[in-house]
Structure formats: structure tokens, C-alpha cells
Amino acid sequence: QKEVEQNSGPLSVPEGAIASLNCTYSDRGSQSFFWYRQYSGKSPELIMFIYSNGDKEDGRFTAQLNKASQYVSLLIRDSQPSDSATYLCAVSGGGYNFNKFYFGSGTKLNVKP
Amino acid sequence: NAGVTQTPKFQVLKTGQSMTLQCAQDMNHNSMYWYRQDPGMGLRLIYYSASEGTTDKGEVPNGYNVSRLNKREFSLRLESAAPSQTSVYFCASSEAGGTEAFFGQGTRLTVV
Numbered sequence: 001q002k003e004v005e006q007n008s009g010p011l012s013v014p015e016g017a018i019a020s021l022n023c024t025y026s027d028r029g030s031q032s033f034f035w036y037r038q039y040s041g042k043s044p045e046l047i048m049f050i051y052s053n054g055d056k057e058d059g060r061f062t063a064q065l066n067k068a069s070q071y072v073s074l075l076i077r078d079s080q081p082s083d084s085a086t087y088l089c090a091v092s093g094g095g096y097n098f099n100k101f102y103f104g105s106g107t108k109l110n111v112k113p
Numbered sequence: 114n115a116g117v118t119q120t121p122k123f124q125v126l127k128t129g130q131s132m133t134l135q136c137a138q139d140m141n142h143n144s145m146y147w148y149r150q151d152p153g154m155g156l157r158l159i160y161y162s163a164s165e166g167t168t169d170k171g172e173v174p175n176g177y178n179v180s181r182l183n184k185r186e187f188s189l190r191l192e193s194a195a196p197s198q199t200s201v202y203f204c205a206s207s208e209a210g211g212t213e214a215f216f217g218q219g220t221r222l223t224v225v
Contacts, residue, residue, distance in 0.1 A: 008153070032211040043203055043216040044156070088155065092211040099144060099163040099210035100171065105155035 003027060004091050006104035014112050019076040021087050021107050026070065029094015033065055035074045036088040038106065044088055048074065079111045115139050119204050119217035126194040126224045134189040134220050136204030144207045145187035146214060147171075147179060149200040156203065162187055163210055194224045 005024045013019045021035075032051055036044035050056045050063040050072070062075040072091070076083055086106040093100040117138045126132055138145065143164045148156040148171075158171030162181040176198060178190045187206075191198060201221050207214040 004155075034213055043219050046213050046215065049213050090156075090214075099161060099169070100158055101146070101205075101207075101214055102158070102172075103148075103156035105153060 003093075003102035004089055004104040006087075006089050006107050008105060009108040010110050011107055012110045012112060013079050015079060015081060017079050017111075019079045019083065019109055019111070021074040021076075021089075021109065023072045023074075023089030023091075023104055024070055025072070025089075025091045025102070027091065027094045027097070027102075028067075028070065029097075030091045031094065031098065032092035033063070033072045034090040034101070035061075035063060035072075036090060036103075037083075038086045038088055040085075047087075076109075079109075081111050081113050084109055084111045117204055117206055117215055117217035119202075119220050121220060122218065124220060124222050126191075126222065128195060128224060130194050131190065131192050132194065133191075134202055134204070134222075135186070136188065136217060137186045138204075138206040138215075139185065140206060140208075140215065141184070142206035142208050142215075143184070144210055144214075145181065146205040146207075147177075147187070147189045148203045148205065149173065149198075150203060150219075151200050159189065159202075196224045198222065199224045 064073045089104040146161045147159040160179040204217040205214040
């Protein structure tokens with residue numbers, strides 16, 4: 001079982017719609033959760049991080065965390081064509097593995113004009 | 114502000130050759146990481162260094178060695194390159210374990 005699971009997509013949404021990206025993780029001890037955006041041929045760039053259960057908003061982005069369900073999501077409101085990229089969910093290890101980050105394989109998002 | 118800098122950006126090796134990938138960060142971060150990214154596989158941790166003077170294996174350490182030269186620099190060495198090591202390699206750093214990581218621009222390595 002992989003540490004972090006994501007639907008590979010592609011997820012297609014029309015411009016202006018809400019894109020919902022989901023991620024599940026296996027280590028109940030994980031404490032830190034991150035969303036990265038990666039354009040083709042580029043390096044991952046941090047969009048958001050969340051440490052506590054609930055929602056965290058930053059501009060058009062909202063991260064949601066539910067530790068009981070081991071579930072993290074990213075909502076992108078008013079999606080733009082420039083949001084088209086692969087979104088990577090990352091989770092820190094629990095316990096002695098807290099120095100490690102585990103990544104999902106990413107969800108490819110296409111925003112259609 | 115350079116952030117995380119990797120060299121080289123591209124490299125072609127013949128099977129059996131060795132090489133070292135260099136990584137340096139100027140953010141005074143304690144933790145540094147090496148990942149490889151293959152199509153459909155996401156980022157997989159090769160080695161990491163939680164702090165200067167320490168290194169630990171990640172998910173896929175076989176065929177690699179690392180050196181944390183000082184707080185700024187963390188190198189990855191392939192002693193005898195194999196075609197299975199063809200990949201994009203990313204170095205990253207974070208202030209401490211569990212905090213957000215920042216990535217270098219990547220090294221695209223092809224082993225023929």
C-alpha cells in the first residue's frame with residue numbers, strides 16, 4: 001500500500017468552476033500536509049500547507065484536512081487555464097519518520113477556457 | 114534569492130559511469146532531501162539529511178550515496194550508473210522535519 005494515494009486524473013473543469021483534488025494517506029501519525037503544483041518540465045512549487053483538522057484558505061485555494069478519515073483535499077475556486085498542472089499531495093511521516101515527506105503520484109488538472 | 118540550486122541541469126551517462134549531483138541551498142535550512150521522479154510514480158525519496166552531519170535512507174536508496182558536506186550542500190552520487198536510474202532528480206530543503214520543502218530546478222539524467 002502506498003503511503004499517499006491520489007487519483008491520477010486527468011481532472012477536467014471549465015474555466016471559472018471549482019476544482020476539487022483529493023488525497024488519502026496511510027500513516028495515522030502524520031502531522032504535516034502539503035499541496036504542490038508542478039507544471040510540465042518544472043519543479044514542484046508549494047501552494048499550501050495544513051497542520052490542523054479543518055479548512056485553511058489562501059486566496060482561491062482552500063486546503064481541507066480530516067485526520068480521522070486520513071484525507072486531505074484542495075479546492076481551487078474560479079479555476080483558470082493557468083491552473084492547469086499536476087497537483088502533488090505530500091505528507092510528512094509519523095513518529096520517527098517525521099523528517100520524511102511522502103508524495104502521491106499527482107493529479108493532472110486541465111482547466112478548459 | 115537563489116533558494117535551492119542543482120547542478121547539472123542535464124546529464125547523459127553511459128552504463129557503469131559514475132557522477133555526482135550537486136545541491137546547495139541559501140535559506141539556512143536544516144533538512145535536505147534527494148528525490149527521483151519517474152512518469153506515473155510521483156516523487157520518491159532517495160536519501161535525506163535531517164541536519165548537518167546526519168544522513169538516512171529513504172524509499173529507494175539502492176545504487177546511490179549521499180554526502181552532507183555542510184549545512185548548505187547535499188550531494189548525491191551514482192557510483193555505477195544503470196539505465197534504471199534514468200530519471201529526473203530533485204533536491205529539496207526545509208527548515209526542519211515536517212515543515213514545507215522547497216525544490217531545486219531538477220536534473221534530468223539519462224543513462225544509456
